[in-house]
Amino acid sequence: MMKRAQIFKDTSRSKGKVFPVYQKVEDLYAAIGKWCGASVSGLYTTDGAEITDVDVIRDNEILYISKPHRSSSMQSDPDADRCEDWITLNVGGRTFCTAKSTLVAVEPESMLAKMFDSKHRWENTIDRSGAYLLDRSPEYFEVILGYLRHRQLIIGPSVNPRGVLEEARFFGLDSLMEKLETLVEEYQPKTDHTPLTRREVIGALLVNQTNCELRFQGMNFSGADLSRLDLRYINFKLANLSGCDLTKANLNSCSFERANLTHAVMDGANVQGVKMLCCNAEGASMKGCNFDDPSGLKANMEELRLVRLRSVRSQSSGMQRERHQIRGDAHAAAYDTDCTMTRSKFVFCSALVFRIFILLQIFMYIVLVQSFLYCVCL
Incomplete structure (x- = not known):
């Protein structure tokens, strides 16, 4: 046939x-x-x-x-249309799978949309696997792709909003730029003398890594509630922390050089390895503070001013104490540091008075014996 x-x-x-x-x-x-x-x-x-x-x-x-x-x-093939809409992006060595409609729908006039729009498609470089190559940061592009997918800006604690803002500017995403500029301005430390709030400090902590030194030098934290926060390695040099609540905060290796800690509450705080050179802690409360560090790291408290310090049961064997100015009505019960100078002077004076009293008694006893012998001889 x-x-x-x-x-x-x-x-x-x-x-x-x-x-x-x-x-x-x-x-x-x-x-x-x-x-x-x-x-x-x-x-x-x-x-x-x-x-x-x-x-x-x-x-x-x-x-x-x-x-x-x-x-x-x-x-003529609907299934082929759906497959054609999906593309793979190689952003800085990291691959992302997404739909072209996702890149185009939110900001159709942006540079990113025109890169993959069928009408204005650019001649993008493709790698061996067929993925489009983009020489950008994958960490920041992931945030941008998430925003294009569900119209919500979600940034992880390890991602710097400033970096995402620069990527949004590069791709021309105006709506995302507005949100990021507001976020960056909100969490940016203030340059005036207005005291920083707990929320602003937490925002600064979230955009910086834990092991990096965060510079708060000369900033104003007067009356701020920073209790129970992880403030390790922060530079508080010349900062104003008067009346600040640092209860049970982690202050490991912080620098309080020439800082103002008057009437601050540091009860139960971890102050291992702190630097408090020439710091003013007049009227501060340091009950139950931990200065001990098993690794041998010592806290430097040279010329620390501790007028009317309230420091009961502090663990402080790891402190370097030189030329402390300690006076007033400091409550030093069970305080095993050189802060007991006033008590030592009192004990010394008491011992001296006791010895003089004993010598007087001995002298009077000798006089009485001599008088008795003189009477017997007569």
Whole structure:
């Protein structure tokens, strides 16, 4: 039984005819040429493949005289359209899978949208796996992609909003830039003398790594509630922390050089390795503070001013104490540091008075004995 083939001039299928498949492809070309009134040099499948041998033609197969365009063939296949919308991005060596509609929908006039919009598609560089190459930071691009997906700005604690803002500016995402500028301005330390709040300090902590020194030199924290916060390695040099609540805060290796800690509450705080050179802690409360460090790191409290210090049961064997100014009504019960100078002076004076009293008693006893012997001799 001879095979048949459905021949159309183009993919619109407006004009077609069924032809028998001859033994030679040249005979088939000649028959089709007589029908369409033009010379035919090739036949193509729906996928654009050229037919060169009649043996590969299947019975009742649809063939075209002109080669189909890929866009036309893809329009006839809804599943292919959905697959075509998905792309892979190689951002700084890290791959992201997303849809083109995600990159275009929120900011259609942005540079990122025009890079992948079909009307303004750029000639993007593609790697061997077919992913589009973008020489940007993957850490910040992940935040941008999340925003384009669900219209919400979500930044992890280890991501700096300033970096995301620079990426948003590069891609021309205006709506995201407004949100990031507000966020950066909100968490940026103030340059005036207005005291910083607990929320502002937490915001600064979230955008900086724990092992990096955060500079709060000369800043105003007067009356701020910083209790139970992890404030390790922070530079508080010349800062104003008067009346600040630092209860049970982690102040490991912080610098309070020449800082104002008057009437600050540091009860139960971890002050291992702190530097408090020439710091003013008049009227401060340091009950239950921990100065001990098993690694041998010592707290430097040279010329620390501790007037009316309240420091009951502090663990302080790891302190370097030189030329402390300690006076007033300091409550030094069970305080085993050189802060007991006043008590030592009192004990010394008491011992001296006691010795003088004993010597007087001995002198009086000798006088009485001599008087008794004189009377006996008479």
